[in-house]
C-alpha cells in the first residue's frame with residue numbers, strides 16, 4: 001500500500017513541476033507484452049520496464065500487471081511523474097478511455113474503463129488510445145514522421161494496423177474506428193477475414209498471411225523461411241513475395257488517393273526483412289501511380305508505442321493544465 005501513497009506524493013510533485021518539466025510514463029499493452037517507460041518532455045527514455053501479459057489469467061491479472069510495471073518504474077525513479085499514457089490493443093474511446101472492442105488476444109478486455117480504473121489505482125491522470133495510434137504519435141514525434149504533419153502509419157504484423165494523422169492530430173472517428181486499413185477490401189470476394197468481410201488487405205499483407213503463403217510452398221515453412229529462400233534465389237518464393245509486394249502497393253496507392261498524406265510509414269514485424277523487397281515495392285509504386293508517393297520504414301521499432309503513449313499523455317495533460 002505504501003507504493004500507492006508514494007504515487008500520490010509523486011503525482012503532486014509532478015504537478016508542482018508544471019507542464020514544462022514534467023516526465024510521464026508511456027505504456028504499450030499488447031497480447032504478448034506490457035512495456036512501459038518513463039519519458040522526459042523531450043522524448044528521452046529515462047527508464048524501461050516490461051512484463052509478459054498474463055492473458056491466461058484474465059482481465060484483473062492484466063490490470064494488476066500494468067500497475068506492477070508502473071510500480072517498478074517508480075521504484076527506480078524518484079522524480080515526479082505527471083501522467084500515464086496507455087496505448088492498448090483494441091478499439092478505444094479516447095474521451096472516456098474505455099475499450100470499445102478487443103479480440104481474445106486480451107481476454108475480457110472489451111468494455112474495460114481503462115482510464116478510470118488505472119487513475120484509481122495509480123492516483124495519476126491517465127490517457128488511453130489504441131496501440132497503433134500511439135505508435136503513429138511516437139513515429140511522428142521522434143521517428144520516421146518527424147518532418148511530416150500529414151501521414152499514415154501502416155503496421156504489418158500478425159494483423160495489419162493503421163493510423164491516420166492529419167495536421168499532427170490523429171483521426172479517430174466518432175466510434176474510434178478510423179484507420180482500420182487492414183480491413184480495406186483489396187480483392188472483393190477474396191480470402192475470408194475474421195472481421196466478417198472477404199478479401200481484406202490483412203489477408204494478403206500481414207505476417208499471418210505470409211506464413212500461410214509460405215506453407216503453401218512447403219508445409220514446413222513460415223514467412224521467415226520464405227524470406228531466407230528468397231534471398232537464396234528460390235523462384236517460387238520470389239513469386240509469392242512479388243504477389244505480396246503487389247498487394248501492398250495496391251493498398252498504399254488507395255491510401256494515397258484517399259488521404260494524400262505527405263508520407264506513409266510502414267512498421268511491424270514484416271519490416272525486419274524489408275531490405276529484401278523494399279526496392280521492388282518502390283518500383284511497383286512508381287509504375288502504378290503518377291502521384292509522388294513517399295513511403296518510409298518506421299524507425300522506433302518496439303518502442304514506438306510507449307513513446308507515442310507518452311506523447312499522448314504530455315499533450316492531453318498539458319491541454320488540461322492550461
Ligand SMILES: [Zn+2]
Pocket residue numbers: 182183184193194195196197200202
Ligand atoms: Zn477484414
